[in-house]
């Protein structure tokens with residue numbers, strides 16, 4: 001049996017707090033540094049490697065982290081989760097997104113259904129549908145092929161699928177698996193839908209309406225927006241739309257769609273990229289086989305997350321180091337910095353996964369916690385970020401732990417040699433340089449030009465962004481966030497904090513306001 005205790009009640013956490021502070025500048029300089037880079041590294045799935053040489057840890061801290069993992073029963077809690085325990089206590093739900101890509105434990109039966117079978121069945125239904133669209137067996141009313149897919153959804157029904165699509169678009173083009181261009185409508189700002197609709201040929205577009213609940217105001221509004229545009233173009237909306245939702249949602253039984261594919265309440269929106277939510281758009285855009293490879297990558301990383309030896313489990317160690325940084329060293333934020341244009345929207349997706357999961361002030365029993373929980377997450381791809389916010393990261397008063405991601409190869413064949421190096425080499429040179437610059441700094445008599453150093457980072461290195469490495473990368477961060485939730489003893493799988501704003505917005509629209517809300521409503525001309 002596992003016990004759910006607050007972090008600050010664990011003896012191993014008290015011991016961790018007493019370990020000596022690491023002088024990163026010192027340990028990362030010279031031969032010492034070279035040894036650390038070689039040793040402080042864990043193989044991940046699909047040829048990825050997690051390197052934590054530039055984190056403020058040494059063997060003593062690592063030993064204390066291992067003890068913390070044991071006392072907090074991280075492995076046992078993950079085991080409970082994938083075997084179908086009610087981990088999402090706030091909503092009384094199981095947490096099953098790992099089951100969409102593999103079976104780590106025993107069969108999970110819920111509501112009389114084997115859940116792994118259910119997810120595979122949905123994946124298969126989507127594959128059949130996508131193949132028929134590609135073969136021209138499912139067409140528009142004029143019998144012409146669909147050429148574009150447009151996803152309508154917001155939050156978890158947008159960010160993950162969008163980030164994954166962008167990550168694989170060029171790879172698919174290069175590898176001849178690109179089937180259809182995908183576009184995304186999310187914001188209730190009418191300019192979002194209008195701009196996307198202006199950029200596509202609606203007569204040859206298939207729209208994927210994605211809403212787990214089937215009740216999200218922005219998504220339903222955008223659906224009407226699109227239906228209106230289709231009608232104005234003389235088209236039958238029901239011949240152009242499919243839905244991805246949960247079987248219990250109001251959308252599930254509607255005749256308004258060509259087809260409906262299902263996820264369920266046991267998959268949080270932000271964890272739904274590997275379910276039908278990501279499956280529909282990615283299978284249509286790149287073919288079902290590419291989506292299957294993406295799932296394989298995620299499944300392989302999930303397996304590593306189940307590894308009991310902390311020093312062989314990249315997700316668990318990353319989580320533990322993050323908690324050490326947050327709760328012992330007191331760092332309030334974390335930046336995710338992929339040196340890859342393909343991962344352009346990956347930080348935005350992680351922002352939701354991390355901050356919606358662990359941005360909590362009460363533990364899983366609803367009692368206030370006395371320690372900081374989830375950090376603020378932000379990020380941009382390198383090298384763009386270097387010319388923007390890195391100034392604060394190098395010389396600002398806050399220390400911000402960094403999570404770099406870098407790949408040896410780009411996705412397209414095009415590159416040039418300028419000043420004796422390719423663009424890809426320049427990209428990689430920059431990430432290596434940044435790790436050492438942040439860790440070691442540089443002394444200068446001019447205080448303005450002085451770099452203190454001592455700024456920690458980790459890096460995940462891979463060969464190339466492709467479906468498998470992307471799946472592994474996604475699972476890494478999902479599972480890291482899950483382990484951190486276990487450590488903080490929060491429920492990482494609900495999101496009550498987003499409700500209040502929705503309720504007040506409804507009041508504004510119904511003109512049922514007073515006080516400050518009324519004045520703001522007037523100022524905004526509602």
Ligand SMILES: O=P(O)(O)OC[C@H]1O[C@H](O)[C@H](O)[C@@H](O)[C@@H]1O
Pocket residue numbers: 154155156157210211212213214215216219269270356495498
């Ligand atoms: O998929 P839906 O039910 O439309 O939900 C879309 C999103 O909106 C909610 O407000 C939540 O904050 C997100 O976790 C969710 O992903």
